[in-house]
Structure formats: structure tokens, C-alpha cells
Amino acid sequence: MSGDGLLVVRCQLGEREAFRELVRVWHAPLWRYVRGMVGSPHLADDLSQEVWVAVVRGLPRLRQPERFAPWLFTIARRTVADHLRQAYQASETSVEEASALADDDSLRDVLTTMQVEAGLDELPPLEREVLILFHLQDLPLAACAEVLGVPPGTVKSRLHRARRMLRSALAEKGYEA
Known part of the structure; x- marks a missing residue:
């Protein structure tokens, strides 16, 4: 255990x-x-x-x-x-x-953190949530699926879409994604 x-x-x-x-x-x-x-x-x-x-x-x-x-x-x-x-x-x-x-702004003290937060704020809730769980909380794919109540394949597709949307949001703000 x-x-x-x-x-x-x-x-x-x-x-x-x-x-x-x-x-x-x-x-x-x-x-x-x-x-x-x-x-x-x-x-x-x-x-x-x-x-x-x-x-x-x-x-x-x-x-x-x-x-x-x-x-x-x-x-x-x-x-x-x-x-x-x-x-x-x-x-x-x-x-x-x-x-x-x-x-x-009180917790934004690192430029890369600011960039990521700026991009995350632009994402719809489902995409923002899957990125936070998988990348920021380091939950494995299966645990993300359990938390979200969806199959692992859905988590994978949401992650792919969320990463693409985050790159696009950061690029629009002038950050290199």
C-alpha cells in the first residue's frame, strides 16, 4: 500500500x-x-x-x-x-x-507561470481542467479519467485539444508556445 x-x-x-x-x-x-x-x-x-x-x-x-x-x-x-x-x-x-x-496577481512571480496562467484563463473549463490535472497535478491518465468520470481515451483527446488551444492562446498573446 x-x-x-x-x-x-x-x-x-x-x-x-x-x-x-x-x-x-x-x-x-x-x-x-x-x-x-x-x-x-x-x-x-x-x-x-x-x-x-x-x-x-x-x-x-x-x-x-x-x-x-x-x-x-x-x-x-x-x-x-x-x-x-x-x-x-x-x-x-x-x-x-x-x-x-x-x-x-499576488502569486504570479515567474514569467513562465504568468504565461501559462494567461493561456489557461483563455481555455474552456473542460480543457483547462484536464491540463491542470495531468500537467500541474501530475495525475496519471487513469486517475484523470477517474476524476473526470470519462474513459482514458477521452482524457487523451481532451489533452490533445487543450494543448493545441493553449499553444494558440499563448501565441495570440505574443508568447512563444
Whole structure:
């Protein structure tokens, strides 16, 4: 069993230190994924916290502890989708979200990171999500397929299309892709 699997089993047995370690290992990748999907660091903080609450509630029922990463990102994906759905239905951006979007530059300190983020922002959600999971979160193809709820072949075709769209978006912005 993998290190994550053992941590999950220890969490299921009630070891608080194991949960702290699980959060320490997975919070940053989770946050980067959520931020990549919503754009705002402040909103990513809130949604990541919601994901961890769902993890605490669902961890005792996780039957395959070694599959923690795909399970975590599936929860994150659903949390983000729920938020986006609610935001769309409300069809108004709150003042807090608008100011959070204005603070978006706080984490952009490397030119290549800025270029990639600029390109990702131009992509539709499905293409942006598959690139974040596969390239930024380093999930294997099968895990991406599990998180997205699609066959691996669909992940491959989305990756191909997303890479092509990212190259095009970066070229339009004057970046060499």
C-alpha cells in the first residue's frame, strides 16, 4: 500500500496526526487545482476548505485508501462545479469576488507561470481542467479519467485539444508556445 494509502487508513482509525500529515501533503496540490479552475486565490481558499470538510466527512467511507488522490480531486471538481453553478444562477458577481479577482496577481512571480496562467484563463473549463490535472497535478491518465468520470481515451483527446488551444492562446498573446 502506498504512503497515502497508509495515511488514509491511519486517518480512518482516528489518528489526528495522520490527518494533519495528509493535509500537509495534499493541501497545496488541491489549492492549485481549485485556483486554476476558479482564478481567484481568495475563492480557492474558501472552496479548498469546503473540500477538506467533505474529506473529513467522507474519509471513513473511502473503501480504497490507495485511491485517495483521484477521490480528493473528484470532491474538488464537484465542489468547484457546485460553486460555478450557483454563481451562474445568481448571475451577479459579488463585490468580494470582484476584489478577489483584482488581487489575482499576488502569486504570479515567474514569467513562465504568468504565461501559462494567461493561456489557461483563455481555455474552456473542460480543457483547462484536464491540463491542470495531468500537467500541474501530475495525475496519471487513469486517475484523470477517474476524476473526470470519462474513459482514458477521452482524457487523451481532451489533452490533445487543450494543448493545441493553449499553444494558440499563448501565441495570440505574443508568447512563444
